[in-house]
Amino acid sequence: MQIDCITVGAFRVNTYLVRDEATGQAAIIDTGETEELAEYLEALTPPADIRMILLTHGHLDHAGALTRLQQSFDVPTYLPRLEKPLFETLPQQGNWFGAPQMNRPCGRIDHFVDDGDSIQLGETTLHFISTPGHTPGQGCYYDEQDIFVGDTLFAGSVGRTDLPMGDPALMKQSLAKLMQLPGHLRVHSGHGPVTTLAQERKTNPFLSL
Secondary structure, three states, X not given: OEEEEEEEOOOOEEEEEEEOOXXXXXXXXXXXXXXXXXXXXXXXXXXXXXXXXXXXXXXXXXXXXXXXXXXXXXXXXXXXXXXXXXXXXXXXXXXXXXOHHHOOOOOOOOEEEOOOOEEEEOOEEEEEEEOOOOOOOOXXXXXXXXEEEEOOXXXXXXXXXXXXXOOHHHHXXXXXXXXXXXXXXXXXXXXXXXXXXXXXXXXXXXXXX
């Protein structure tokens, strides 16, 4: 895949435009909470052949701009099924951070994904693995080379579990599950730089707890 990372918003969240190299078909992974991603995509020349929007989870900084993107790109949106209750709190999530002006509408969900599901993007097969803990339904999308982990795992750290609906015990199980995947996978997180699963196995202090 060809991968463009666009870091947006007050939370400096990594959003992704991924393209199947054989066909040029593209997917958006996470949306940010501002108009920045939509404006970036609308300005591309030639335009990207966007076919879908994939959400890793339903927090404001990852899904808050969904409605804005759907105004410009009328394509199916995928959400982890277990994330639906959290996603539906988007109109209130700004209040959690003392910023009610950041409350956002939910947007439209066309497909729910479950652990083990696959999504076809051109000739690229994206697999979905459920990794709850940061949120009830947080999940990751991956192919043979790259994995998009949302806020499950970061370079040198892991997702927080102290926000509403977080679960430290589930997070521990999910991290162990994630570490069973091939170590060469490049990890594209919701915040921060790219790493690999192998690198995190060796150096991430939170994986040895």
